[in-house]
Amino acid sequence: MNFRGPFRVRLDRDKPMPQIEHSGDAIVRVTRSCICGSDLHLYHGLVPDTRIGTTFGHEFIGVVEEIGDAVQNLKVGDNVIVPFNVACGKCVFCEQGLFGNCHESNPQATAVGGIFGYSHTAGGFDGGQAEYVRVPYADVGPTVIPADMDHDDAVLLTDVVPTGYQAAEMGGIKPGDTVVVFGAGPVGIMAAKSAWLFGAGRVIVIDHLEYRLEFVKNYAQCEAYNFRSLEDPVLFIKKTTDWMGADVCIDAVGCEAAGDALQTITGRKLLLQAGSATALHWAINSVKKGGIVSIVGVYGPTGNLIPIGNVVNKGITIRANQASVKRLLPRLIEHVQAGRLNPKGIITHRIPLEEVSDAYHIFSAKLDNCIKPVLIPPSARK
Template identity: 75%
Template sequence: MLAMEFRGPYRVRAKHKSDPQIEHPNDAIIRVTRSCICGSDLHLYHGLVPDTHVGTTFGHEFTGVVEQVGQSVQNLKVGDHVLVPFNIFCGSCYFCQKELYSNCHNVNSQATAVGAIYGYSHTAGGYDGGQAEFVRVPMADVGPTVIPKDLHVEDAVLLTDAFPTGYQAAEMGDIKEGDTVVVFGAGPVGIFAAKSAWLLGAGRVIVVDHVEYRLEFVRNYAQCEVVNFKEVDDMAVHIKKMTDGLGADVCIDCVGCEAVGNAMQTLTGRYMKLQGGAATVLHWAINSVRKAGTVSIVGVYGPTFNAIPIGNAVNKGLTLRMNQASVKRHLPRLIEHIQAGRISPREIITHRIPLEEVADAYHMFSSKLDNCIKTVLIPPGA
């Protein structure tokens, strides 16, 4: 099969690899119809995620048609067109029973803090991902969801991660009717977090970024206010001036370890790798939210420490909430929103690129060329 292959930081290519095989009775083999490049994939691409092996195939956002099932699989059949959540989970452990699928206890022998994720290094289980013609899907009875007949495949592929992650980011903010919500990051997850804030009752939504075309896109797509942080001297002061001196009710970090805007954080977190990333946005969020407000974190950070102003959070009485999105839990509600016409996720897709050109696709997305917001890879014959 043709698949994306990681060769080292900033080096990926399309290569023919062996087709995946059924390894366990509860596996399925999926013929991929759509896969995405996620902003989180760029952390791998840039060499910031530990234990990312040469030869790995990335891709945790994909849809596909069931080609083969193991003998224990009962809920899928050959020919089903499914969306596959980025979390790999067993469905029966303590955490899965609480619908905390991203925290499944049984699928990642490599670490206790990280669940299992397709195509996201051996730190996240070492499973190959879906930027390929075929992918092995373990725990096939509990993860994949059959795509409703009236749902467009490109809406479905955005239900595997980006939309649910943005929605959970807003949900963890515990937004009350009329709240002012500040979203840091105007990438796909930030865009969906802003849109979801309205769905959850926000009265005002502000998105912060520094890339003008992304700010223009989110302004139009999510009907929100925008701030270019390059034009701001002090982010916390600026947000407080916009909110009668109080600060935002909710701040959401949709950026993570590759944040820019603070030279020291960038040097120690992104280049010297002395921290688990550049925690610039965590500083902004903690310092910009009002007293007794909520900070929601879905940006990806490394497993090592980050120097953050925890004293400020304590003294302000903040609530901090964070996790990887438990995609499966959100799917019924989000599919309903799409079917009701409240949101069209596929409108954020700006580029559809053949899998054969995956190296160019990564370069374009990473370098923010050609006004790229979201890239979808299309395998041969899909």
């Protein structure tokens, strides 16, 4: 795929084959790639330094086709899960398990590690919504797919499952806690599902799309409410928690939240702030005093209008990060194999890579009850 400007992407048959550019690289033939909710921020033109010609895609799996001289842990022919983070495994951050914060994978910004297909602000790498992709540090991130694992499950372990799981993990959930998840997109769905693994006593999901609320209610066995009918979701959460607030609130929406005209106009239309922070605003105001707000929704690099005074006055702990996929993969593979997590259950659309323009539009405009689209390249359909 080839990005041509906000809301415009197209199939590009002339893109050159990626090459080994570093001794630790591998070239992977993509067999499945997803469109992530955060790809829509790129698609909508909200992420600075998204250059024309970029190939998006940070959720992909594939077959190793070629390896650099220094690669030892992979061999040609391996089927691999490729975490969305590009991580060196050597810097002080990777050493601490912060694979989403690698300092050796992104020259353009120090605030974020390298991410496949996520603009030059995240390292300028082409992504996996393609037939072939260059994968740096092939000895570090890529993990061989277990023989008994469905590849539809595997592709969701590259981002959406670890991000949802880490959202719950960062929430510091204790048995019996009430957890509120803002956003019923794929990450919110996984956060709600994961909250139970940490022993949540009650899981509530807030969104405004009825089909997604209906889905998450069944998939994650939780409560689900439409903020359009609640009028004031913060007040609703206070009332339903004996006027105390939730123990943990998770922002799984990020910078394109709906629900507040001021945030929408200043954040999404005029770009006066780094997107619309409505979900984060509600999360801060809905959590109880001393509670935890966990943020995995993606925001831009400038700044946002949020009630920081309430964070201080309520003694809230805020935890946030890009998911550390490499750290989480072993545990998540166990959960999938034990049947505790069923990632492929959220896939609603399987679309040929050649129809990438329509795939983006369907996902962006929430057409045909879309929750999670997967792109299948031609070579993987043979």
